[in-house]
Amino acid sequence: QQQVKQSPQSLIVQKGGISIINCAYENTAFDYFPWYQQFPGKGPALLIAIRPDVSEKKEGRFTISFNKSAKQFSLHIMDSQPGDSATYFCAASTSGYSTLTFGKGTMLLVSP
Amino acid sequence: DVKVTQSSRYLVKRTGEKVFLECVQDMDHENMFWYRQDPGLGLRLIYFSYDVKMKEKGDIPEGYSVSREKKERFSLILESASTNQTSMYLCASSLGPNSNQPQHFGDGTRLSIL
Numbered sequence: 001q002q003q004v005k006q007s008p009q010s011l012i013v014q015k016g017g018i019s020i021i022n023c024a025y026e027n028t029a030f031d032y033f034p035w036y037q038q039f040p041g042k043g044p045a046l047l048i049a050i051r052p053d054v055s056e057k058k059e060g061r062f063t064i065s066f067n068k069s070a071k072q073f074s075l076h077i078m079d080s081q082p083g084d085s086a087t088y089f090c091a092a093s094t095s096g097y098s099t100l101t102f103g104k105g106t107m108l109l110v111s112p
Numbered sequence: 113d114v115k116v117t118q119s120s121r122y123l124v125k126r127t128g129e130k131v132f133l134e135c136v137q138d139m140d141h142e143n144m145f146w147y148r149q150d151p152g153l154g155l156r157l158i159y160f161s162y163d164v165k166m167k168e169k170g171d172i173p174e175g176y177s178v179s180r181e182k183k184e185r186f187s188l189i190l191e192s193a194s195t196n197q198t199s200m201y202l203c204a205s206s207l208g209p210n211s212n213q214p215q216h217f218g219d220g221t222r223l224s225i226l
Binding site: 006009032034041042043044045046049051089093095098099100102103104105 | 116143145152153154155156157160162170202204206212213214215216217218219220
């Protein structure tokens with residue numbers, strides 16, 4: 001049973017546009033929601049994370065929006081650049097547990 | 113910076129062989145993880161360890177075992193390799209028992225079983 005559903009599977013955005021990736025979860029015990037970025041040939045790296053006590057977190061061009069009632073969270077990449085082309089994974093976990101449940105990933109291509 | 117090092121970038125083995133994948137982290141992290149990554153399936157947790165000589169099954173432990181004899185080293189073992197274990201394997205580590213600690217990943221081992 002997939003506990004974190006991520007969409008779309010792939011995304012093409014023009015340079016300067018906004019990239020939006022969505023995730024939905026089922027387990028209401030989840031209380032930590034990180035996003036990981038993976039470039040080809042590299043392991044994933046933490047990009048940004050949010051807890052459910054806030055509805056939005058922004059770091060530079062990257063913003064997480066969180067909707068607790070809908071059990072959804074999303075990553076917005078403003079002014080997308082070709083260097084943002086990568087695979088993005090959302091994830092979720094529960095306090096007291098070390099493991100993360102990952103979405104299946106979104107392959108983002110930002111065209112020049 | 114945390115460094116997680118996986119011993120091989122590419123590995124080719126034959127069906128039935130016993131295969132060892134090695135992972136070392138240099139930041140005294142408590143937790144270590146093994147994932148496999150397959151197109152369209154994302155990252156799936158195989159095993160994790162929260163202390164030396166401790167291990168816990170993840171979502172897909174069948175056909176795998178692990179060993180953690182030292183804090184910095186976590187090994188994944190394929191007891192009798194099969195073609196359906198051809199995949200990218202990723203090792204990760206995190207600081208402590210709190211889940212709100214980022215996981216730091218190695219660059220992966222691409223394993224082919226012929």
